[in-house]
Amino acid sequence: MRWQVGGGMGLPLAAAVVLMLPIFTSSTGDIRHHGTSRQRGWRGVQGAPEAAANNSVSNVTAQLGGTAFLHCLVGHLNERGQVSWIRKRDWHILSSGKFTYTNDERFQVLHGEGTEDWTLQIKFVQKRDNGTYECQVSTRTGLVSHYVRLQIVVPEAFILGSGEHHVDLGSVIHLICIVEKSPVPPQYVFWYHNARMINYDALRGGITVETEPGARTQSRLTVRGATLKDSGNYTCSASNTEPASIHVFVSEGSNKMAAILRRNTSAIHGITSSVTCLLLLASVALHVLCR
Template sequence: MPRKLPSLPSNYTMNIYAMQGTTVVLPCRVFNLGSATLSWIRRPSLTVLSHGDILFSSSDRLKLLHSFGSPDWNLQITNLQLEDSGIYECQVNTEPKLSRSVNLDVRVADTGQTSQDVPALALQGGWQQNPRRQRTEILAPPEVRVLEGGNIALECVVTEHQAPPPGFTWFIGEVALDFHQHRGGVLLEEERRLRSSSSKLTITRLQLNESAVYTCSPQMADSASVRVTVFSESNKLRSCQEMLTSRFVTLFITLLSSLYFV
């Protein structure tokens, strides 16, 4: 089976504005990266800021936000300065090259501004007296066991965000959930609120080959994962037999021991 090629969800230029002194996260999501490498470049100077998971910038204001297995390679800039304004490009070294640009506009803070624009991707924690940390979690135990043919509902929640995630992507193992390719019986529900948003994945009639690590990867937020194990009736029966056998052996040994010491 041929391996899927790297792809970007979109290649349009994203315009982000943020206030001086705040923190901003520039998003870049790539699917099926494989052996290819992603880099962040600043234009027009063509300054290479990162290559893979290596950050080349000497500034401690820059940080690459990426966790193993996640499709997100976001660039975070703290304590924004006016000179940080410009075009930032994330690109994948494929042939032809894949790239996406983010146009960052840093503005002088004006507490009296009435603009209807919303700095959706700017984390304005510096304007709050007691900022709370954004958090992503799946409302389930770290490992979930489901009987073959049963159903499962996994709810992924992002709390304390400054703006709702633009989208959620679910991964089954290392493969992004694609409704055009996945079998039926899958339902995805999303809800966005002022301080928290959620994505609920429901899968019915689970099959044995759907045992995997399920990962919720919201844009502009950390990912969260749980392991789902689908087991058959035969495995369930075998486990019960092994448990009963173990208990019987323990009881038998206990009885022998009591007879021996009488």
């Protein structure tokens, strides 16, 4: 099957109109287009589509690993008509009608009988899916195309402040974690002290976690009555991104240097022990080889 892109004649199809719709986020975290032709000034006609309908462009944002829905509404398509989706970066014809022409099973065309919506669904979106997709329809006067720019975003998490946080003995540890670049808020945000999750730490007590989901989710950790045991690594782990960490030093007064030296001493001790073990193993191996 040969396709022409741009102008000229393609497969014989009835007149069609490609509609552009606004974007909203579904409750499942999928990014969809939604609206009506009247809202955007489109109208289905029996003759050729309006000139403005050709080469229209809309934008879709999807989260890495989520599902993207690229919508294309086509009116007055007869039984001989075909709607095709083409990936612009390599001109690969992904579908013609309801049939897909790719070995990548993440791609599927969704079309309900009697409806005008021809949706290209991409599951488990990856960074390489980023780019422009063309919904292409033939008319009596040439080709009509609607382009969808798909942007894949990767959520990021970070804890406000530098990589270290110093507090006085008996004071309050207050940390704020930000999750951004996330079209859909994370389902949860867990806080860890070293390897222990502390969101619901009734044994320690005095710990509260408050999370405000949104386009820029904020999670606040409060640890009251800080003790020396509360020193260590604190990690903010959201459901849809890599964790972020910060090291907290609890010390008497404002003796930050003593706390840093304690940490560095522990690190040096660990490195020294590892080097000693390696030297012993090397010595044993050399002794065996020389026998």
